[in-house]
Amino acid sequence: xxxxxxxxxxxxxxxxxxxxxxxxxxxxxxxxxxxxxxxxxxxxxxxxxxxxxxxxxxxxxxxxxxxxxxxxxxxxxxxxxxxxxxxxxxxxxxxxxxxxxxxxxxxxxxxxxxxxxxxxxxxxxxxxxxxxxxxxxxxxxxxxxxxxxxxxxxxxxxxxxxxxxxxxxxxxxxxxxxxxxxxxxxxxxxxxxxxxxxxxxxxxxxxxxxxxxxxxxxxxxxxxxxxxxxxxxxxxxxxxxxxxxxxxxxxxxxxxxxxxxxxxxxxxxxxxxxxxxxxxxxxxxxxxxxxxxxxxxxxxxxxxxxxxxxxxxxxxxxxxxxxxxxxxxxxxxxxxxxxxxxxxxxxxxxxxxxxxxxxxxxxx
Numbered sequence: 001x002x003x004x005x006x007x008x009x010x011x012x013x014x015x016x017x018x019x020x021x022x023x024x025x026x027x028x029x030x031x032x033x034x035x036x037x038x039x040x041x042x043x044x045x046x047x048x049x050x051x052x053x054x055x056x057x058x059x060x061x062x063x064x065x066x067x068x069x070x071x072x073x074x075x076x077x078x079x080x081x082x083x084x085x086x087x088x089x090x091x092x093x094x095x096x097x098x099x100x101x102x103x104x105x106x107x108x109x110x111x112x113x114x115x116x117x118x119x120x121x122x123x124x125x126x127x128x129x130x131x132x133x134x135x136x137x138x139x140x141x142x143x144x145x146x147x148x149x150x151x152x153x154x155x156x157x158x159x160x161x162x163x164x165x166x167x168x169x170x171x172x173x174x175x176x177x178x179x180x181x182x183x184x185x186x187x188x189x190x191x192x193x194x195x196x197x198x199x200x201x202x203x204x205x206x207x208x209x210x211x212x213x214x215x216x217x218x219x220x221x222x223x224x225x226x227x228x229x230x231x232x233x234x235x236x237x238x239x240x241x242x243x244x245x246x247x248x249x250x251x252x253x254x255x256x257x258x259x260x261x262x263x264x265x266x267x268x269x270x271x272x273x274x275x276x277x278x279x280x281x282x283x284x285x286x287x288x289x290x291x292x293x294x295x296x297x298x299x300x301x302x303x304x305x306x307x308x309x310x311x312x313x314x315x316x317x318x319x320x321x322x323x324x325x326x327x328x329x330x331x332x333x334x335x336x337x338x339x340x341x342x343x344x345x346x347x348x349x350x351x352x353x354x355x356x357x358x359x360x361x362x363x364x
Contacts, residue, residue, distance in 0.1 A: 097128075
């Protein structure tokens with residue numbers, strides 16, 4: 001904590017020393033997280049809390065949560081400043097939180113703000129929260145200086161498991177919204193015993209939240225839509241978790257697009273990884289047995305992916321895999337085949353190749 005505070009102080013002192021009309025550091029607050037909530041029953045619907053560091057002098061820094069309530073995003077700044085005795089810095093934020101209710105209401109105004117306002121930090125992380133964002137900011141950070149730092153850390157390293165994409169930033173959010181054939185897909189954070197936890201993904205239709213997909217299903221959706229992310233896959237034998245294979249793999253995805261009365265997607269997924277657990281073989285694994293393990297995983301993953309594809313096309317009815325962009329690239333952004341209806345009737349073939357590059361140590 002003291003080291004982080006020292007670094008912040010050093011940066012600010014270096015930045016503002018000798019600058020005309022700049023404030024002493026004791027008059028500043030540093031915004032580190034911004035939340036977007038909504039109160040549908042009020043005339044002043046927009047509720048935007050911020051998490052910030054306030055400098056109190058003598059090296060003392062305090063973490064505060066300050067709400068803003070008004071009719072628009074920037075009117076909340078007017079409201080917040082009526083109770084603030086400090087000048088707050090914009091562009092230092094590490095995290096944007098959007099509540100589920102706000103996302104369902106629509107975030108067109110936020111997306112416009114993020115494009116137009118050059119002071120916003122485009123590499124800040126962004127996610128959807130189960131309840132009000134203020135609730136998450138008010139949690140107690142355990143091994144971080146703030147909840148913004150804690151949650152942005154969760155998002156930053158989420159690609160190390162469950163095949164989450166590496167980019168969960170404001171910049172990627174804007175790409176997903178504005179690029180043809182794409183839609184917004186963000187992680188979903190819940191309160192798990194007073195700790196933030198990723199519990200699934202949120203899929204948007206335009207600027208409004210459409211579906212929340214649990215992590216068990218999102219696992220295989222992520223496997224298709226992400227690139228070079230990691231995940232652990234287990235095959236359990238005889239319904240006994242002690243008897244299983246487990247691999248850690250990185251996904252490499254290639255998508256081909258054809259058309260024959262309907263769109264035909266061929267998704268080639270190569271999973272390269274290491275064997276982490278083998279409680280099925282009682283002896284050291286031979287080269288032949290290693291190939292059999294690869295085939296076993298290929299068949300299992302293909303089956304799970306086909307189930308997921310069927311569910312997405314028939315239940316969610318929108319492209320959660322981020323593959324329509326490949327049709328747009330081949331057919332043009334004005335093609336009539338880029339609709340949800342065409343996605344629902346599309347033929348989606350998946351081909352899985354598993355390569356075990358390391359069998360790990362063995363005492364057998």
